[in-house]
Amino acid sequence: MTYGAANLNDDGTGAKSTLASTVYHQLRDDLLSGALETESKLRVEWVVSKYGAGASPVREALNRLASEGLLGRHDQRGFFIMPVSATELEELTRTRCWLEERALRESIAHRTAEWEEQLVLALHRLGRASRLSPQSSSSLNPEWEKVHRTFHRVLISACRSHWLVGFCDQLSDHAYRYRQMANDGESIQRDDFAEHRLIAENALDGNADGAVQALIDHYQLTAAMCMERFRQGEAPAGPGKRAQR
Structure with a gap:
């Protein structure tokens, strides 16, 4: 599913922000509900395809989720879903x-x-x-x-x-x-x-x-x-x- 642009500024930052927020909330819901298996690596390309947004808003959403402790991050190797123990x-x-x-x-x-x-x-x-x-x-x-x-x-x-x-x-x-x-x-x-x-x-x-x-x-x-x-x-x-x- 793709999302239409909303709150679009001349430089497009409004649409990016809206898309990032949409991806953030949907991915966050999936993480909290256990819909995605723990310790799995989250490739930006896969998230782009699944949530229907560009790479830039996806990275913004992933960084935000990492700051909340729902995702981990390897230097130069991307994001992964935090394990449970x-x-x-x-x-x-x-x-x-x-x-x-x-x-x-x-x-x-x-x-x-x-x-x-x-x-x-x-x-x-x-x-x-x-x-x-x-x-x-x-x-x-x-x-x-x-x-x-x-x-x-x-x-x-x-x-x-x-x-x-x-x-x-x-x-x-x-x-x-x-x-x-x-x-x-x-x-x-x-x-x-x-x-x-x-x-x-x-x-x-x-x-x-x-x-x-x-x-x-x-x-x-x-x-x-x-x-x-x-x-x-x-x-x-x-x-x-x-x-x-």
């Missing part, structure tokens, strides 16, 4: 718990009536959404993912630091990638809505210690579910085909 997942989860503990404590300390209303609404919407896809009981529902992400974002939104929220968002993206590739560890049963409700209730009551512990337990259980594939000696692999080398 149990060690990386442990570090990711540990760091996420550190940062979100601070963000949640600050959010509770500076909570407002508006924040409370947004959190109640986010929890309500999460409870009404179906976690599994209507098309496949073995995959997550994209709509549930949206309201799930909104809940966690609202939870820390009153922390008064857009930097901290941004770092938490980035870690959330990487955690989502692991969940998708590990198929969310289907072998372990959980009541995910009860976990989210416990976090919200403690936060709304102003119980920062209780809310933080519930949040950490929630993230650690998710990590344990994703780790199941590693314990079985299988590196999580996305559902898509291997990218060209």
Whole structure:
């Protein structure tokens, strides 16, 4: 598929920027969903062909994704999809718990009536959404993912630091990638809505210690579910085909 030029300036930079943004978002979605196999090399020519854009916007998109840690880069040898590992997942989860503990404590300390209303609404919407896809009981529902992400974002939104929220968002993206590739560890049963409700209730009551512990337990259980594939000696692999080398 190719994309028409938009916001075209006299020198064409507007169109390039638009195309780079389009490629960035589509490739980012594919990376996070596990549609591209890890450790595969991404040739510029292959990305150009797959996403229908020129080499210049493709390189811009690849560089942007590399800066976010979703792609690696070899000097003079191009880009590759970052591998996944149990060690990386442990570090990711540990760091996420550190940062979100601070963000949640600050959010509770500076909570407002508006924040409370947004959190109640986010929890309500999460409870009404179906976690599994209507098309496949073995995959997550994209709509549930949206309201799930909104809940966690609202939870820390009153922390008064857009930097901290941004770092938490980035870690959330990487955690989502692991969940998708590990198929969310289907072998372990959980009541995910009860976990989210416990976090919200403690936060709304102003119980920062209780809310933080519930949040950490929630993230650690998710990590344990994703780790199941590693314990079985299988590196999580996305559902898509291997990218060209």
